[in-house]
Amino acid sequence: MSESITVRGFVASEVRRHDTHSGDELATFRMGSTERRFNRQQNTWEDGETNWYSVSCFRGLAKNVAVSLNKGEKVVVHGRLQIRPWTSSDGRAMTTVGIEALTVGHDLMWGISGYRRVTKDNPIPWIAVQTPDPESGTSDPWVDRETGEIQEGNEIAETEDAESGWEQGTNAVPGEDLPELSEETEDAVRAA
Structure with missing residues (x-):
């Protein structure tokens, strides 16, 4: 069966990167999509059934998905069922239900996201493609994988490879200038 499908849901697992036998990049993750219903008697929203999908992304999409998505984030996936x-x-x-993704993006109904076009002249930032530390499973050995907090005594400024700590209003990608935000955008970010 090869029908097109678009699904809104959430990333239910960590994104895993693989190589196919032909050498193409592959990224896979589990996705859940839960129906929401309004209960008029109790005047509340309730969760319905959750449908589960195995999502596969190939080549350039695989690279971008691997550095862009995290477990728990709301996404929209379009592809072949x-x-x-x-x-x-x-x-x-x-029975396994999967989606061979043609496009994947954050669901902006639930939050904001930034976009960066990736080309040969403008590749994925080096920090996003670092090899994960085998013990912590993250690219940043000073980050606690469970909580996302910086471990005591291992602040960024104390690491050998950090030139300086991150300050609010600065960009994490060296050599890039932050765009100016309108007052409306700044108000929306503060409200979120």
Whole structure:
């Protein structure tokens, strides 16, 4: 089956990067999409059933997804629906529902996002493609993977490779200037 589908939901797993047998890049993640219903009797919103998808992204999309998405973020995925029956080790008939993504983006209904065009002249920032530290699983060994907090005694300014700590209003990507924001945008960011 190869039908087009667009799904709004959330990233339910960490994005994993792989290489295919032909050498192409592949990024995969699990995605959940939960229906929301309004209960008129209680005047509240309630969660309905959650549909689960295995999302696969190839080549350039795989690279961009791997550095852009994090577990828990709201996303919109458009691609080809793939329904695959299979048999479990105990002989039960199972079905996997997947999406071969053609495009992926943050769902701006729930937050804001920035865009940066990636080209040969303007590649993915070096900090985003660093090899993760095997012990912490992050590119930043001073970051606690569970909480995202900087570990005590390992502040950024104390690390050998950091030239200076991050200050509000500065860009994390060296050599790039931050765009000026309008008052309306700044108010929207403060309200979020």
